[in-house]
Amino acid sequence: xxxxxxxxxxxxxxxxxxxxxxxxxxxxxxxxxxxxxxxxxxxxxxxxxxxxxxxxxxxxxxxxxxxxxxxxxxxxxxxxxxxxxxxxxxxxxxxxxxxxxxxxxxxxxxxxxxxxxxxxxxxxxxxxxxxxxxxxxxxxxxxxxxxxxxxxxxxxxxxxxxxxxxxxxxxxxxxxxxxxxxxxxxxxxxxxxxxxxxxxxxxxxxxxxxxxxxxxxxxxxxxxxxxxxxxxxxxxxxxxxxxxxxxxxxxxxxxxxxxxxxxxxxxxxxxxxxxxxxxxxxxxxxxxxxxxxxxxxxxxxxxxxxxxxxxxxxxxxxxxxxxxxxxxxxxxxxxxxxxxxxxxxxxxxxxxxxxxxxxxxxxxxxxxxxxxxxx
Amino acid sequence: xxxxxxxxxxxxxxxxxxxxxxxxxxxxxxxxxxxxxxxxxxxxxxxxxxxxxxxxxxxxxxxxxxxxxxxxxxxxxxxxxxxxxxxxxxxxxxxxxxxxxxxxxxxxxxxxxxxxxxxxxxxxxxxxxxxxxxxxxxxxxxxxxxxxxxxxxxxxxxxxxxxxxxxxxxxxxxxxxxxxxxxxxxxxxxxxxxxxxxxxxxxxxxxxxxxxxxxxxxxxxxxxxxxxxxxxxxxxxxxxxxxxxxxxxxxxxxxxxxxxxxxxxxxxxxxxxxxxxxxxxxxxxxxxxxxxxxxxxxxxxxxxxxxxxxxxxxxxxxxxxxxxxxxxxxxxxxxxxxxxxxx
Ligand SMILES: Cc1cc2nc3c(=O)[nH]c(=O)nc-3n(C[C@H](O)[C@H](O)[C@H](O)COP(=O)(O)OP(=O)(O)OC[C@H]3O[C@@H](n4cnc5c(N)ncnc54)[C@H](O)[C@@H]3O)c2cc1C
Numbered sequence: 001x002x003x004x005x006x007x008x009x010x011x012x013x014x015x016x017x018x019x020x021x022x023x024x025x026x027x028x029x030x031x032x033x034x035x036x037x038x039x040x041x042x043x044x045x046x047x048x049x050x051x052x053x054x055x056x057x058x059x060x061x062x063x064x065x066x067x068x069x070x071x072x073x074x075x076x077x078x079x080x081x082x083x084x085x086x087x088x089x090x091x092x093x094x095x096x097x098x099x100x101x102x103x104x105x106x107x108x109x110x111x112x113x114x115x116x117x118x119x120x121x122x123x124x125x126x127x128x129x130x131x132x133x134x135x136x137x138x139x140x141x142x143x144x145x146x147x148x149x150x151x152x153x154x155x156x157x158x159x160x161x162x163x164x165x166x167x168x169x170x171x172x173x174x175x176x177x178x179x180x181x182x183x184x185x186x187x188x189x190x191x192x193x194x195x196x197x198x199x200x201x202x203x204x205x206x207x208x209x210x211x212x213x214x215x216x217x218x219x220x221x222x223x224x225x226x227x228x229x230x231x232x233x234x235x236x237x238x239x240x241x242x243x244x245x246x247x248x249x250x251x252x253x254x255x256x257x258x259x260x261x262x263x264x265x266x267x268x269x270x271x272x273x274x275x276x277x278x279x280x281x282x283x284x285x286x287x288x289x290x291x292x293x294x295x296x297x298x299x300x301x302x303x304x305x306x307x308x309x310x311x312x313x314x315x316x317x318x319x320x321x322x323x324x325x326x327x328x329x330x331x332x333x334x335x336x337x338x339x340x341x342x343x344x345x346x347x348x349x350x351x352x353x354x355x356x357x358x359x360x361x362x363x364x365x366x367x368x369x370x371x372x373x374x375x
Numbered sequence: 376x377x378x379x380x381x382x383x384x385x386x387x388x389x390x391x392x393x394x395x396x397x398x399x400x401x402x403x404x405x406x407x408x409x410x411x412x413x414x415x416x417x418x419x420x421x422x423x424x425x426x427x428x429x430x431x432x433x434x435x436x437x438x439x440x441x442x443x444x445x446x447x448x449x450x451x452x453x454x455x456x457x458x459x460x461x462x463x464x465x466x467x468x469x470x471x472x473x474x475x476x477x478x479x480x481x482x483x484x485x486x487x488x489x490x491x492x493x494x495x496x497x498x499x500x501x502x503x504x505x506x507x508x509x510x511x512x513x514x515x516x517x518x519x520x521x522x523x524x525x526x527x528x529x530x531x532x533x534x535x536x537x538x539x540x541x542x543x544x545x546x547x548x549x550x551x552x553x554x555x556x557x558x559x560x561x562x563x564x565x566x567x568x569x570x571x572x573x574x575x576x577x578x579x580x581x582x583x584x585x586x587x588x589x590x591x592x593x594x595x596x597x598x599x600x601x602x603x604x605x606x607x608x609x610x611x612x613x614x615x616x617x618x619x620x621x622x623x624x625x626x627x628x629x630x631x632x633x634x635x636x637x638x639x640x641x642x643x644x645x646x647x648x649x650x651x652x653x654x655x656x657x658x659x660x661x662x663x664x665x666x667x668x669x670x671x672x673x674x675x676x677x678x679x680x681x682x683x684x685x686x687x688x689x690x691x692x693x694x695x696x697x698x699x700x701x702x703x704x705x706x707x708x709x710x711x712x713x714x715x716x717x718x
Contacts, residue, residue: 004606006614008621011713019709086705262705269701275693276686282696283640283689286633286708287615293712294614315607368606369599372579 004307004371008290009297012075022083025056030087035339038088038263039346042095042256043217043353045166047127050093053084054124059098063106068119074300078293082255088263092166097121100250101128101174104194108235108243113196117172130251131161131175131197131221132244139363141176142188142241146223148177148195155179155195155233157203157226165357167219168208173197175223176244179237192240195232203227213349246304251358253295253309258288258316260354261323264347267340272330281326284319292316307371310364317354317361324348385444389451391424396455405670408458409528413498418459418482426461430469431478437468445469446565446620450613453566453678454573456670458529460484460495462566466558467503474510474544484515487555494559494681496520496532501541507552514539525677527670551629558628560682561619564638567678568616571609571642571649574671578602578656585658598656605652608645615641622711633695633711636688643679643688650675 029049030038037044053059061077063069084091102121105114120126137144146159157177167173173196180191199206203226208216235243265281272278291312298305324347327333333344355361369375404414430445431437449462460482467485468478481500486493488506496502497520504511519535546554579602582593592598615638622634650672654661661668679685699707 004610006610008614008617011709016710016713019713023706082709266701266704269696269699269704272693272697275691275697276689277693278696279636279689279691279693280640280644280685282692282704282708283615283637284611284644286637286711287611287618287641289708289712290614290618291611311603311607311610314603315611362600365600365603366596368603372602372606374579374582374593374599374602 004311006291006294006308007297009075009293011293012073012079015076015079018076018079019083021056022058022080023087025052026083026087026089030089033088033090035342036346037090039343040090040215040217040350041085041088041260041263042091043165043350044090045092045127045169045217046090047093047124047169049090050124050127052124053091053094054122059094059124060102060118060122063102063118063122067106067114068122074296075293078255078296082259082289085256085259086262086266093127093169094121094124095256096130096165097126097128099254100130100247101172103250104174104234104243104247105196107246108194108239110231112231113234117196126172127166127170129164129167129170129173129199131164131167131173133163134160135162139360141244142192144176144178144192146175146177148179148193148228150179151227153227154230155228157195157197157223157228159223161221161223163209163218163357164221165218167199167221168206168216170199173199173221174234176240179240189241191238192244193237194234194240194243195228196234197223197226197228197232201226201228213346245306248359249304249306249309250299252313252364253292253299253305255289255292257313257354257358258285258292258319261320261347261351264327264340264343265323267343268327268330268336271336271340273332274330277326277329281319281323284322288312288316288319307367310359310367310371313358314355314361314364314368320354321351324351383444383447384438384440385447388424388426388429388440388444389447392421392426392448392451393454395420395424396451396457400455400457402665402667402670405456405458405667408530409524411522411530414458417457418461421457421459421461427464427468427480427483428478430465431472435472435477437472442561442620442623443617446561446616449562449565450569450572450616453569453674456527456570456573456674460499462562463494463559464499466555466562467501470503470505470510470550470554470558471512473547473550476510476512476542476544479512485555485559487553487559492523492531492533495530496534497522497530502534502538503555504540505546505552505555507546509543509545510554511543512541514541525681527673527677529674529677549627549629551627551632553632554628556682557632557635560639560688561616561623561628561635563678563682564612564619564635564642565616567642567646567675568609568612570671570675570678571605571612571645574649574653574668574675575602575605575609577668577671578605578653582656592656601652601655605649608648612638612642612645612649633692636683636692639683639688640685640692643685646675646679 060069061072148155179193182190203224205222428437433439464483467483471478484499485503502513518538521533619634619638622631
């Protein structure tokens with residue numbers, strides 16, 4: 001397959017010791033986590049927990065020290081993330097900042113933006129959300145309508161974002177908005193820019209949206225003549241699409257695209273009546289972990305493995321969704337112990353999102369098909 | 376790792392094997408084996424590359440390559456459906472050498488207990504027979520073979536009892552009592568990864584050229600999405616196979632049974648999915664004897680049945696995991712990979 005290789009990576013040196021440290025930390029903090037907390041994992045938001053993670057130096061691990069980072073390798077960070085996910089830790093309050101907002105600022109932000117925000121993210125204090133989707137712009141993101149106009153001293157923002165995870169609980173949003181109409185004959189994604197939006201500014205209304213689970217995990221955010229300061233622009237005016245696309249490669253490539261339903265799998269091991277479906281799932285999992293680590297290694301080398309990331313997310317999401325379904329071959333869920341039943345109920349309900357958020361299954365497969373030269 | 380990829384002796388050798396097979400292993404050669412003809416010239420050409428002794432230590436006159444290097448060769452053999460027992464020969468030679476028996480020249484095969492059908496039995500000179508405790512070098516010429524075949528037409532022959540045993544030696548612990556079975560499972564997993572890559576290439580190519588409704592069928596989203604699924608499965612099979620080879624290099628055949636099982640399961644699942652998609656993309660032409668696709672897909676269907684089906688390995692893995700318990704599954708999985716890199 002031209003250009004599509006997943007070279008095996010070795011786990012970073014010292015990872016066994018690092019895993020032990022994280023496990024001890026999680027054992028202590030995870031005592032009270034209900035099946036619903038563990039089942040939601042990175043879809044759970046717990047500021048106190050995120051501050052504790054930050055205090056251990058496990059947020060912004062790869063960033064330079066002067067921004068509060070730990071100057072560790074991307075593979076060491078991968079190890080920590082895996083441990084958090086395997087335990088079903090509620091990492092949502094720092095996940096976005098660590099995964100994409102921080103790296104975006106590191107790459108495109110001004111020195112002042114970095115100094116102001118990165119240390120706070122690394123301490124687990126500044127929570128970020130992703131302002132991409134809009135009511136009429138889902139998969140077809142370039143059709144977004146939120147606009148930012150230049151005004152004296154800054155920008156005026158108008159429009160609406162939707163499905164924004166934890167917007168009602170976060171401090172900052174990085175929003176993609178139109179700053180110029182795409183010119184005649186230009187692609188639609190010209191004229192977009194990224195902005196750092198302080199969610200306390202006046203003119204912003206945030207309405208939490210209730211999920212089918214009953215939780216309020218995402219929100220609708222309306223901008224009504226919001227005045228953003230001059231330095232709210234991230235990177236270059238008009239370069240928003242390229243910047244957001246690079247961000248998406250980070251959003252798609254992590255171990256949370258493989259391990260979201262791991263706690264459920266682990267909980268079913270002992271009670272499984274049939275080892276065969278269990279063995280199949282474990283074989284997939286072991287392979288997907290290696291693929292995910294391989295993508296982390298490519299990112300560490302400074303490559304942008306967009307197709308590889310899409311492929312691992314597609315396969316990983318299918319695996320994550322197979323866990324609650326296959327489990328029903330493993331044992332009679334209706335008769336399972338209560339903890340397991342609740343975990344199964346929780347993962348069953350959130351499982352549809354595994355092939356939606358971060359790019360739907362169909363969009364990912366379109367990216368893979370382009371990688372194969374079919375489009 | 377990509378940085379060292381070019382210098383990797385396995386990659387170099389696999390490249391040579393690939394080029395040779397691309398030139399020499401055509402549809403006529405593949406059809407001939409199904410009529411029982413032995414492709415002597417092809418065997419000789421592959422033998423000249425030094426493949427039979429690739430896994431044999433240098434001290435015993437071999438190339439001393441590791442399993443990751445050998446794995447690349449197995450993948451190349453699978454990619455072309457090479458109709459010779461070269462993978463079997465490499466495995467048998469490795470097992471014999473590991474117990475101190477100098478591997479004899481010529482094609483070899485191996486068997487776990489003699490009861491099952493021996494790959495290429497009637498065409499080989501010697502068979503390495505592993506009964507769980509010993510490796511025996513058996514003379515294949517003195518045996519009466521009852522010819523059989525898998526559904527791809529590859530020879531799978533039964534031996535009459537009472538063959539001549541030339542030498543016997545005890546199996547060392549690092550190989551384990553299941554050395555032949557594990558080695559064959561690894562070989563088949565690698566071959567499937569190769570055949571999947573080849574079938575994917577064929578299907579993508581065809582989707583770009585076959586036109587219906589005024590455009591290449593590859594422009595239809597339904598076809599694109601199917602091929603994307605195929606690409607995912609093929610990539611997973613490849614990674615699983617490489618991971619298993621790495622585990623054998625690190626821990627020996629016996630202790631790598633977990634990764635070998637994973638590879639056989641993942642490749643076997645990918646074989647089913649990938650073959651089905653390939654045939655869907657090719658339409659009727661792919662169902663003909665004349666079209667080369669079936670040389671790959673029938674091998675995929677055969678190899679997933681051999682050396683332990685997905686079900687066999689999944690039951691084993693599942694029981695192993697159950698014996699560990701749910702709380703220990705994660706520490707187990709991570710410990711399998713958290714090795715300090717081999718220098
Ligand atoms: C739990 C959750 C959290 C989220 N968090 C965020 C967030 O924090 N920030 C954010 O910006 N967004 C977020 N999203 C939104 C997410 O990114 C979108 O749901 C996703 O991009 C799809 O958009 P859509 O929901 O509008 O579906 P649509 O784009 O309308 O798609 C509906 C269906 O049509 C298919 N489809 C669309 N176009 C094509 C095509 N060209 N070819 C084939 N099929 C097509 C899709 O694959 C899908 O199956 C979140 C979503 C969920 C479920």
